Amino acid sequence: MPSIKNSVISNLNRQVQAMGANAIRAFDEEVSSVPNIIKLTLGEPDFNVPDHIKAAAIRSIEENDSHYAPASGSLAVRQAITDFLADRYDLTYNANHEIVVTVGATEAIYDSLATLLNPGDEVLIPTPIFSMYGPDVLLNGAKPVYLDTSANNFVLTPEQLTKAIKDSAGHAKVLILNFPSNPTGVTYDRKALTALAAIIKKTDMIVISDEIYSELTYNQKHVSMAELLPEQTLLLNGVSKSHAMTGYRIGFVAGPKRLVEKVNVVHQFATTAASNPAMAAAAEALGTPAGKVDTELMKLAYQKRRDYLYQELINLGFEIPNPDGAFYIFAKIPAKYGVDDHSFALDLAKKGKVAVIPGSIFGLGGQGYVRISYAASEIQIKAAVKRISDFLK
Ligand SMILES: Cc1ncc(COP(=O)(O)O)c(C=O)c1O
Known part of the structure; x- marks a missing residue:
């Protein structure tokens, strides 16, 4: 295995030296080791390519x-x-x-x-x-x-x-x-x-x-x-x-x-x-035309998942800015759980077995929120809602 001199590594492009790995992927990897976890973390559609x-x-x-x-x-x-x-x-x-x-x-x-x-x-x-x-x-x-x-x-x-x-x-x-x-x-x-x-x-x-x-x-x-x-x-x-x-x-x-x-x-x-x-x-x-229909069908499926997830999270006390596009809900953690979104997401992963992304990873204004992807299957989303509900109790 080749090794490299420290002096070379410490002399890399300064911007690259200061950069860590993609924070979303890092968090996803961190929680992926929790057995039987449901992941609503990545922006990765669950559909097969038509x-x-x-x-x-x-x-x-x-x-x-x-x-x-x-x-x-x-x-x-x-x-x-x-x-x-x-x-x-x-x-x-x-x-x-x-x-x-x-x-x-x-x-x-x-x-x-x-x-x-x-x-x-x-x-x-x-x-x-x-x-x-x-x-x-x-x-x-x-x-x-x-x-x-x-x-x-x-x-x-x-x-x-x-x-x-x-x-x-x-x-x-x-x-x-x-x-x-x-x-x-x-x-x-x-x-x-x-x-x-x-x-x-x-x-x-x-x-x-x-x-x-x-x-x-x-x-x-x-x-x-x-x-x-x-x-x-x-x-x-x-x-x-x-x-x-x-x-x-x-x-x-x-x-x-x-x-x-x-x-x-x-x-x-x-x-x-x-x-x-x-x-x-x-x-x-x-x-x-077939490609246009593919998207319309996927969109209908996402919309159904979004409507369900949105309503359930509102019922659980989350506040949510209008989720009118993409496949994410940005949910404000209910006040009684504090504003530390990283701890909340880690806790939810370890105890509730649902993985979401801490909002502060997305920069200023994200603190106190979590990003929940609904690009997962309906079955997974329903199971995740049940687990989030149990966790909050
Ligand atoms: C806002 C935004 N731009 C760009 C990309 C990357 O897209 P692509 O897979 O086409 O590189 C993503 C992927 O999640 C995204 O969310």
């Missing part, structure tokens, strides 16, 4: 589709993406120049930030939020500026944005939005987005709008930031959540040609291109 999508991946392999694709992705998947965006969200993009297919939305986040940022730039990040953006900002030598939205139902207000831009004294270059939100399940409506877009329009800032959960919006039609601010938005999406295809690793970036061409340069240096069978599967998922 057969016609699998068949597209298999066809790609059998037809020897085994050579490097164009860096920005096969034309078939880029075309499917532009059709998808037009059909679902009234967005117009050119498949030739305005789309880059990435290895999951994860790579799309990294590439977008690497394209935009210089050392010293600031990135405005409303919290609580998915824990990937901050480290990616740091890796690019820039500074995350966190904006706690918990006092306003977990939505960034125009006043907060205006103040943050003013406070940054010209350093704020990017605003990250993620809606429907991981971890809160809260989403933005047209009015809220229009107000934010009007503020950004007056600046040279870019919005990285991570809309990976757009297809899982329950009580309203999802409106994309790219509709309201097309010239200053990099729109991120993919098939991980819409089609339960997390392991296929296909995401994408859509935006103005001159900016997306630069994102494609970063993407090319990072990965060359996504994998052909996965892109063939994503083209089938996003570009066919």
Whole structure:
């Protein structure tokens, strides 16, 4: 086994040295050793990938589709993406120049930030939020500026944005939005987005709008930031959540040609291109009527689980911001159990045998909450509710 000198390890990229492993996965691993635990921790759909999508991946392999694709992705998947965006969200993009297919939305986040940022730039990040953006900002030598939205139902207000831009004294270059939100399940409506877009329009800032959960919006039609601010938005999406295809690793970036061409340069240096069978599967998922039906069916199932879980948790005394999208409920721990969400979640795991994620992992405003994923089966969710109820007694 090779060993390495301490002096080499202590001289790594300073940002990397300071970074720990992904906190969600670390907590998940910590509680996974509890025997017979029910896990409502990860954002991992429990559905299988629909057969016609699998068949597209298999066809790609059998037809020897085994050579490097164009860096920005096969034309078939880029075309499917532009059709998808037009059909679902009234967005117009050119498949030739305005789309880059990435290895999951994860790579799309990294590439977008690497394209935009210089050392010293600031990135405005409303919290609580998915824990990937901050480290990616740091890796690019820039500074995350966190904006706690918990006092306003977990939505960034125009006043907060205006103040943050003013406070940054010209350093704020990017605003990250993620809606429907991981971890809160809260989403933005047209009015809220229009107000934010009007503020950004007056600046040279870019919005990285991570809309990976757009297809899982329950009580309203999802409106994309790219509709309201097309010239200053990099729109991120993919098939991980819409089609339960997390392991296929296909995401994408859509935006103005001159900016997306630069994102494609970063993407090319990072990965060359996504994998052909996965892109063939994503083209089938996003570009066919059957793929649209798949999502509708999954969404109905999630909605049923959400309605059940929401009502049961309310009955147990949790307060919950409007869970209008994604597959998470962000539940405020009842006051009598204190505000230490980490201890509460650990206790619930060890004594109640239900695993959820402590809210503070998602940053400012998450303290005193837990994130509960309902991407698990109905049977598991029902059993978990029973256990949570027994635990609270
Ligand atoms: C908000 C958000 N963005 C991006 C991702 C990553 O998506 P992908 O699997 O496409 O890389 C996730 C995954 O949980 C997420 O919750």
